[in-house]
Amino acid sequence: MGHSLRGTAAIVGVGHAGMGEAAGGRNALDILGDSARVALAEAGLTIRDVDGLFTGSSFHFMPTLSTAEYLGIQPSYFDGSMIGGASFVNYLSSAALALEAGLCNVALICYGSNQRTSVGGLATMSEQQPYEVPYAPRYPISSYALATARHMYEYGTTREQLAEVAVAARRWAQLNPDAFEQADTSVEEVLASRMISDPLTVRDCCLVTDGGGAIVMVRAERVDDFEKPPIYLLGGSSATRHRQITSMPDLTETAAVESGQRAYEIAGVGPKDVDVLGLYDAFTINPILFLEDLGFCAKGEGGAFVAEGRIAPGGELPVNTNGGGLSCCHPGMYGIFPVIEVVRQLRGEAGERQVNGADIGLAHGNGGVLSAQVTAILGTAATL
Amino acid sequence: MQSAVDTFQGDGPDREFQNYLGRGEFRLQQCQACNETIFYPRVLCPHCGGFDLQWRLVSGEGVVYSTTVVRRREEKGGPYNVAIIELAEGPRMMSRVEGIAADKVNIGSAVKARIATESQPQGERHIVLFDLAEAGSSGVANAGGGAG
The missing domain is CATH 3.40.47.10 (Thiolase/Chalcone synthase)
Structure with a gap:
């Protein structure tokens, strides 16, 4: 008998954009938006279908709000839990839970950064640790x-x-x-x-690059509606x-x-x-x-x-x-x-x-x- | 309505730690429920959740748990050491081992704490640095006189 969450949600679209050095003048949300477009197109969906948003950012303090505004969506469920670079793997589980609970139907997990062409180094909003600061x-x-x-x-x-x-x-x-x-x-x-x-x-x-990525996730019961072979979250x-x-x-x-x-x-x-x-x-x-x-x-x-x-x-x-x-x-x-x-x-x-x-x-x-x-x-x- | 426990009283633990260092005393909080000595300072014990934390003098003795050299360019001041010191009383803290080349600091070496004072735009800041124990360093008032 498997765990109740095993295989309840599947990835039906992925995409990336701007990897390496994004073309001049693109900001983090442009790269995110471009990635989302590619992933949604793979799934045969449009941005209008997205009602679950999962994103974190190196540039936006309220990433789900900035991203929803940029994309022009009003999601019924969103999560921007910030645990650094691991956030986006974490969103797979939170998206699966939200899908399973019926809180959303199409989950978009996405990220974009132009740190290489804007900052030229690691862009981070991480706070410094008070008991480390003196030792630099x-x-x-x-x-x-x-x-x-x-x-x-x-x-x-x-x-x-x-x-x-x-x-x-x-x-x-x-x-x-x-x-x-x-x-x-x-x-x-x-x-x-x-x-x-x-x-x-x-x-x-690791490198210092630009880049964005996006993942579209749905409930497993719907996978037949999509062209790509479904990849399940086990x-x-x-x-x-x-x-x-x-x-x-x-x-x-x-x-x-x-x-x-x-x-x-x-x-x-x-x-x-x-x-x-x-x-x-x-x-x-x-x-x-x-x-x-x-x-x-x-x-x-x-x-x-x-x-x-x-x-x-x-x-x-x-x-x-x-x-x-x-x-x-x-x-x-x-x-x-x-x-x-x-x-x-x-x-x-x-x-x-x-x-x-x-x-x-x-x-x-x-x-x-x-x-x-x-x-x-x-x-x-x-x-x- | 009365709450089950009193809220934390007195200065914040960060300020208390600084104030003790300013008086030449290297004190850390010790949980009166589980006896663990903790760092960094806080309002409850991360080991057992206890509230009764008392500031104890610590020995200032420790061992280098890990070490690195930040390769700052020569024109900006040159390389310097960053280490994690495991204190004899248990907790670890970030610091710097001085009096030896940054790349000659070894994991496992015995070290001894010293309090230093730096000027900052906001005022003085007291920090804990370490020297090799063999070097016979001193400087922590009442070092070794800690309770328990």
Whole structure:
């Protein structure tokens, strides 16, 4: 007997726009609107059909209001819970709940950012932490650097292993025409790049790009009305253990342990059933931590696990097949993109980077400084 | 209508912490229900929810739990250390280890707290810094004299 939420909602449209460098003068909502147009067109719907809105922003304090106004809609249900980049994976579950409860009928999850062409760096409305400010850590990289250093100390994880994550991402990006960074790279090049906050170099960091994405979700009973093969939400869960890095109970283990366990339980699957993964790779340590915490390898073995191309094209476990935040795009908050990529993989639409026979995918969002962890398990009709 | 508990009385915990530092005392709150010492300061215990928090002197002794070097450009002042210190009494805090090159700070090293005062546009700000324990640093009044 499956969980009552398993498979109740399905994704019937996805879209992205403005990835990399958006054409001159476009603002965040232009890029969001463009993404929404593409996703709704895939679903054969228009903006007038949207009555559920789920969005967060790096630029708008009241993102659901600004977005509803821009799109010209008056949704009957909206949610803008802000847990950083993980928000957009979290919205999958809140949208499914709202759809199941009949509070809305067409849910639009969307995001847009022009941070590269406007700010030229990370655009964030994140407040500074009063007990960190005097010591001037660079936000957010120093927090991730502290977690990385501790993982290296406890488990012998190496900078070479971190660099393997960046190289794998680039090799996937080279199979994705929409990915921003396409140049060849190597472990040596990553190691030789500029140190920002030890042990993380600029190449251990995600990109600073523009970009937007959108997802259309409906109740499973309606999927026959849509052209694209439905991709079902089999399970999803969110977890947090801290906000600021000094409050993280163990710098080598994230709350993905809890989000993963709960998501697997709802979905009735485990790590061995997952064919393709999208793991929020803000920094190279992230996929290492998440592979451990989500049960793909034991705690402390993530560094060895990602070495020798295991998560790269042709490896045993396809991770971040779009090129990830490290090489595809990272417009401030990346969480919607691993979901979109997993959907495309499960539909069999990923072109040169297609994972053969992928039926179950895992999209994992990260927010803050490893603070929010959100896991979603998606599946094709064959998995119902 | 009477509520079940009294609201928090006195100065806010952030201000109290600052005031103690200004007097040369490194004090943290200790929960009288579960005995945990907590940081950052707040109005309830994050371990058990207890309300009765008393400011105790702490030893100032700690260990580097993790460390990084922020690679600030030379012309802007050069690289500096940012560390997480695990205090002997339990909680962790962000700080900086001084008196040693930023990249020579090691996880596991024993450190000792020192109170420093910085001028800010809003006035003075007292902060806790750390030196290697071997360096024989001092500066925390009543260090080691904490209760419990």
